[in-house]
Amino acid sequence: MKQLSALALVIFLIAINLTSCDKLRHKEKKPQNKTVVVLCDFSESTRNVGDVYLRSFKKAISSIGHGDVIITAKITDASITEPEIPVNEAFPEFAPLDKMGNPTDNPLLVKKAKKEADEGLERKKEDLVKIANYILFAKRDNRKRILHTDIMSSLHVAEEKAFKNYNRDKAILVILSDMIEDSSEYNFGKENLADRRIEEIIKREKTRNRMPDLKGVKVYVVAAGAGGSKRFFTIQNFWFRYFSECGANLSKENYGSVLMSCDE
Numbered sequence: 001m002k003q004l005s006a007l008a009l010v011i012f013l014i015a016i017n018l019t020s021c022d023k024l025r026h027k028e029k030k031p032q033n034k035t036v037v038v039l040c041d042f043s044e045s046t047r048n049v050g051d052v053y054l055r056s057f058k059k060a061i062s063s064i065g066h067g068d069v070i071i072t073a074k075i076t077d078a079s080i081t082e083p084e085i086p087v088n089e090a091f092p093e094f095a096p097l098d099k100m101g102n103p104t105d106n107p108l109l110v111k112k113a114k115k116e117a118d119e120g121l122e123r124k125k126e127d128l129v130k131i132a133n134y135i136l137f138a139k140r141d142n143r144k145r146i147l148h149t150d151i152m153s154s155l156h157v158a159e160e161k162a163f164k165n166y167n168r169d170k171a172i173l174v175i176l177s178d179m180i181e182d183s184s185e186y187n188f189g190k191e192n193l194a195d196r197r198i199e200e201i202i203k204r205e206k207t208r209n210r211m212p213d214l215k216g217v218k219v220y221v222v223a224a225g226a227g228g229s230k231r232f233f234t235i236q237n238f239w240f241r242y243f244s245e246c247g248a249n250l251s252k253e254n255y256g257s258v259l260m261s262c263d264e
Contacts, residue, residue, distance in 0.1 A: 031065060031067075032170055033065070033066075033067035033068050033093070033168045033169050033170070034068050034069070034168050034169060034170035034171065034172055035068070035069040035166045035168045035170070035171050036060055036063070036068065036070050036071070036173075036262075037071045037072075037073070037158045037162045037163070037172070037173050038057055038060055038071070038072040038176065039072075039073055039074075039075050039155075039157075039158060039173070039174070039175045039176065039177065040057075040074055040075060040136045040137075040176045040177075041151070041176060041177030042075060042076050042136070043075070043076070043077070043148065043149040049178075049224040050136075050137040051137075052176075052222065052257070053136070053137055053176040053222065053224070054132075054133055054136075054137040055259070056258065056259035057072070057129065057132050057133075057136070057137075057174075057176070058129055059259050059261075059262050060174045060220075060259065060262045061125050061128060061129060062125070063262050064121075064125060065091070065121070066091055066092065066093055066117060066121060067091060067092070067093040067168075068090075068091050068168070069089065069090045069091070069162070069166045070087060070089050070091075071085060071087060071158075071161065071162045072085065072086050072087040072088075072132055072136065073085045073086075073154060073157050074154075075149060075150065075151055075154040075175075075177055076148075076150065077148035077150055077183070078150065079150040079153040079156075080153035080156055080157060085157075085161060086131060086135040086136060087128050087132055089124070090166065091124070094113075094117050096109055096110045096113035096114065097109075097113065148182045148183055148184075149177070149180060149182045149183065150181070150182075150183040151175075151177060151183075152181060152185075152186075152205070152210070152212075153183070155173075155212040155214065155246070158173055158212070158214075159212040159213055159214060163214070170218070171214075171216060171217040172220070172262065173214070173218070173219045173220070174219075174220045174259065174262060175219065175220070175221045175222065176222045177221070177222075177223065178223055178224065179223045179235050179236070180235060186201065188235055188238070193234040193235060193237065193238045194234075198237070198238050198242075201238070201242075202241065202242060202245055206245070211246055212246055214243065214246040214247055214248035215246075216247065216248075216249075217246075217248040218248070218250075218254075219243055219248050219249060219250040219254065220250075220254045220259055220262055221239065221250065221255040221256070222256070222257070222258060223236070223255065223256065224257045224258070239255070240255075
């Protein structure tokens with residue numbers, strides 16, 4: 001009798017252990033959610049690259065899943081004082097419910113709920129592409145001309161309006177711009193961005209406490225229409241240094257004339 005009781009106890013403990021392992025595996029499989037910010041340069045220097053930027057936006061939003069956040073903001077001559085945020089969408093986590101509105105792990109109900117949630121997600125993403133296309137990329141001829149580009153200030157908008165507001169596992173920043181800063185402080189179209197000058201600018205920004213906190217943010221740059229190759233690389237070198245000082249991760253393969261990938 002004691003042997004049977006001991007055997008039952010062993011079986012019970014094994015069952016509990018297997019259940020615990022299953023729960024741990026389930027937790028491990030849960031995808032990490034993310035906040036994706038797309039900054040779009042609205043200045044005159046990027047007027048003719050709208051198609052490239054639209055394709056890049058579509059690629060960025062295609063990676064959005066349940067629980068993710070997608071935000072777009074314009075880069076203008078008043079990025080910080082008059083930020084425009086055409087898209088600000090936080091998608092809910094996938095949480096299957098039964099007919100009574102209670103959480104469920106019934107495989108049939110979960111499968112049905114997942115299909116419906118995925119379809120709803122895709123419809124919403126298609127709507128956001130249409131909104132972004134109309135506001136950011138299409139019909140720009142009749143709109144106010146933006147003659148200057150305050151990229152640095154727009155990074156503060158990304159920090160304050162997005163990354164600090166939404167606590168997600170990952171933070172992604174996609175910048176659609178020729179990256180030619182042309183603000184009241186700096187004009188990269190005329191600057192000689194040698195190493196010494198880059199150090200001067202960064203030191204000045206730090207002294208004035210104007211460096212955004214982008215720690216852990218992964219950055220993608222679509223620098224279409226950035227001019228000649230020499231200036232392209234000098235400007236690129238500045239931004240590599242700048243984002244590194246902000247704590248962000250911008251690698252060479254993620255800085256180019258097209259967005260090759262945004263899968264996170």
